[in-house]
Amino acid sequence: MAAKASLDMEKAKQVAQTVVGDVATVVHGALTYIGDRLGLFKAMKDAGPLTIAEVAARSGLNERYVREWLGAMAAARYVEYNAADETYTLTPAYAAALADEDSPFFVGSYFQMAQAAVTVAPKVAEAFAKGGGVPQSEYPPSFFEAAERNSRTRYQHKLIRKWLPAMPQVIEVLNAGGRAADVGCGGGRAAIMIAQAFPKARLVGYDVHPPSIERARRNAQEAGVADRVTFEVGNGTDLPADAFNFVTTFDVVHDSVDPVGLMRGIRRALKADGTYLVQEVNVSDKVGENLRPMGKMVYSVSTLYCMTTSLAHHGAGIGVAMGEAKARELAASAGFSRFTRLPVKDDFAVLYELRP
Numbered sequence: 001m002a003a004k005a006s007l008d009m010e011k012a013k014q015v016a017q018t019v020v021g022d023v024a025t026v027v028h029g030a031l032t033y034i035g036d037r038l039g040l041f042k043a044m045k046d047a048g049p050l051t052i053a054e055v056a057a058r059s060g061l062n063e064r065y066v067r068e069w070l071g072a073m074a075a076a077r078y079v080e081y082n083a084a085d086e087t088y089t090l091t092p093a094y095a096a097a098l099a100d101e102d103s104p105f106f107v108g109s110y111f112q113m114a115q116a117a118v119t120v121a122p123k124v125a126e127a128f129a130k131g132g133g134v135p136q137s138e139y140p141p142s143f144f145e146a147a148e149r150n151s152r153t154r155y156q157h158k159l160i161r162k163w164l165p166a167m168p169q170v171i172e173v174l175n176a177g178g179r180a181a182d183v184g185c186g187g188g189r190a191a192i193m194i195a196q197a198f199p200k201a202r203l204v205g206y207d208v209h210p211p212s213i214e215r216a217r218r219n220a221q222e223a224g225v226a227d228r229v230t231f232e233v234g235n236g237t238d239l240p241a242d243a244f245n246f247v248t249t250f251d252v253v254h255d256s257v258d259p260v261g262l263m264r265g266i267r268r269a270l271k272a273d274g275t276y277l278v279q280e281v282n283v284s285d286k287v288g289e290n291l292r293p294m295g296k297m298v299y300s301v302s303t304l305y306c307m308t309t310s311l312a313h314h315g316a317g318i319g320v321a322m323g324e325a326k327a328r329e330l331a332a333s334a335g336f337s338r339f340t341r342l343p344v345k346d347d348f349a350v351l352y353e354l355r356p
């Protein structure tokens, strides 16, 4: 039997302090969610130093609450506090992260996603004990809206400018009026942006989640491209055959119930010279390589949503940390003959180009 390790009291004290710091991050995250939801960061953007009363006036919110909120934001260094004149400043770098939805650094919507995901934690805990999972229908609409906001930033700054140009044959076929499908389209932002960039192309977005398809249709109407992009409730396992020059999945394969069936469906739906772009999260499949904040987030989101919604339907439950080896294995099982990891440098995303 292994000898019981003795407790190093000093180390234990440090660990307890670190864990309390993590609890502070969690509850501070709830206040950041409130700041995002109520427009507090936006009210402070480009305004320079502001008093509590000024932040309350600019946001139209209760001054007592705003004072407490600013205390939390100052303690986290999200805003700069000047004790001499009791003012609070949202610096340009924090404004880019939290207040400017068009910035490539915008990450404010992740707090909306975290808040919504945490509400499902009691049901996920039941699945730990009993098996199974939590179906998408148990998640609040806010979770899917947040996912759409998160990916909108990514697409706006990368999809058209960096990702598609890595596949010249795709640019050519879209310019020539080709047909494309985005499977697992969520709120439809990727398909809409492709339609805006390639006016001759025709696109269809599919998703198994009906409320996301409703949002996608509204988004296409608002963007003025509903005549060229349609959205349908549908499973990627069951697409029309030989229908598309280009198919995409953005953060879908690791979520799916039947990933090989999904890829096989996409292969069938592609024309013989078509291209399938798989975007997944840039994270290793080895725990030892993920011991950093990104790993902390990836395994947590995976447990709170990705793996668990798949397991709810007795699915593969791959989870976010899928890795390239698994992607290659799935693609080969689905019958793709060519698999290329595109040479696109991205901290968050990895891109695989698959050809029939």
Ligand SMILES: C[S@@+](CC[C@H](N)C(=O)[O-])C[C@H]1O[C@@H](n2cnc3c(N)ncnc32)[C@H](O)[C@@H]1O
Residues within 6 Å of the ligand: 147, 148, 151, 183, 184, 185, 186, 187, 206, 207, 208, 209, 212, 234, 235, 236, 237, 249, 250, 251, 252, 255, 256, 257, 258, 262
């Ligand atoms: C993490 S979300 C990503 C949504 C969107 N692609 C984005 O980047 O914002 C994964 C989406 O894939 C959908 N999905 C998962 N498996 C699917 C399948 N087999 N067929 C169609 N949609 C699927 C889910 O309903 C969900 O909307």
